[in-house]
Amino acid sequence: MLYRELILTSAIILGLGAEAQAQDRWAGFYAGLSLDAVDTSSDVASNATHRYSDNGASLGLYAGYNYARANGFVWGPEIALTGINASGSRSDAALGTSSFRGSFLLNPRMRLGYATDRAFFYGMVGLGITDAGAEPDTNSGTDIYVSGSIGIGAEFALRDDWSTKIEAVHYTWNDVNKTFNGNVQGVDTKTTQFTIGLSRKF
Numbered sequence: 001m002l003y004r005e006l007i008l009t010s011a012i013i014l015g016l017g018a019e020a021q022a023q024d025r026w027a028g029f030y031a032g033l034s035l036d037a038v039d040t041s042s043d044v045a046s047n048a049t050h051r052y053s054d055n056g057a058s059l060g061l062y063a064g065y066n067y068a069r070a071n072g073f074v075w076g077p078e079i080a081l082t083g084i085n086a087s088g089s090r091s092d093a094a095l096g097t098s099s100f101r102g103s104f105l106l107n108p109r110m111r112l113g114y115a116t117d118r119a120f121f122y123g124m125v126g127l128g129i130t131d132a133g134a135e136p137d138t139n140s141g142t143d144i145y146v147s148g149s150i151g152i153g154a155e156f157a158l159r160d161d162w163s164t165k166i167e168a169v170h171y172t173w174n175d176v177n178k179t180f181n182g183n184v185q186g187v188d189t190k191t192t193q194f195t196i197g198l199s200r201k202f
Contacts, residue, residue, distance in 0.1 A: 025157060026115045027068035032165075032199035034060040036082040042100055042134040042189040044180060049092040052100035052134055058083035062197065064111065074120055075112035081105070082193065086132045096181030101142075102132020105191065107149055107169065117157070124151040128171035133189040136180050145189065147173045155199070167195040 036058050044050035064078030086102030109126025128149040131142050151169030158164060173189040 025068075025117055025160075026066050026074050026120055026201075028201055029063075029065050030163075030199050030201045031061075031063040032197045034062060034080065034082065034195045034197040036060045037194040038082065038084055038105065038191060039193075040084055040086055040102065040132055040189065040191045042086075042132070042187060044095060044098055044134050044178070044187050045185040047092070047095055047185070050090045050095055050098045050134060050180075052086070052088050052090070054084070054086045054088075054100070054102075054132075056085045058085070060195070060197075062199075066111075068115065072114050072116065073112075074115045074122070075110065078109055078111055078124075080107045080109070080195075082107075082195075084130065084132045084191075089137065094181065095183060095185065097137035098134050098180060099137050099139075100132075100134050102130060105130045105132070105171075105193065107171075107193075109149060109151075109169075111153070119157070120155040120163075122153055122155070124153060124167070124169065125149070128169075128173070128191065130171075130173070130189075130191070132191070133173065133176065134178070134187050136178055139178070145173045145176060147171050151193075153195075161201045163199045163201070165195070165197045165199060167193075167197070169193045169195070 060082030062080035066076040088100040091097040106129040113122025153167035155165035171191040175186040
């Protein structure tokens with residue numbers, strides 16, 4: 001009986017210690033540099049000709065602030081910016097000429113999850129803001145699209161103020177109406193982003 005109580009008491013003390021360390025480790029302002037693999041596709045209605053896809057890698061930046069509770073629950077806002085290199089053109093008799101354009105992806109989001117002293121596992125919800133998508137070739141301006149985003153990630157402590165993270169985020173911009181050759185068509189654009197990041201806490 002005594003051994004059982006000692007083991008239980010020790011586990012509680014160790015657990016509280018790990019939670020306190022997690023609170024110290026993850027709370028506060030941080031910023032980092034990311035390497036992002038971005039897969040973007042954009043389709044004009046069901047037209048087989050006007051379908052675009054781009055796969056590329058880009059450097060990105062992010063910054064945020066974490067709030068951490070003693071029970072290991074961590075949450076906070078973050079904003080991330082990365083590049084997209086969308087380009088291309090298609091033509092047919094039905095819709096005329098379209099272009100695939102885009103240069104950036106901005107993702108303000110909320111991260112929330114559970115942290116130990118060495119690791120933080122989280123989900124993300126936020127917005128995807130981009131200029132990427134299929135456009136009528138007659139559109140000389142730059143349109144900005146906004147959608148929801150959802151993702152998951154894990155961050156691992158390297159030293160007291162340094163950590164590395166891996167993430168996957170998905171974005172969908174559906175039924176954006178554009179006029180191609182006098183025909184109003186819905187444009188569906190999707191992006192999946194995989195990230196490796198290096199963060200520093202300040």
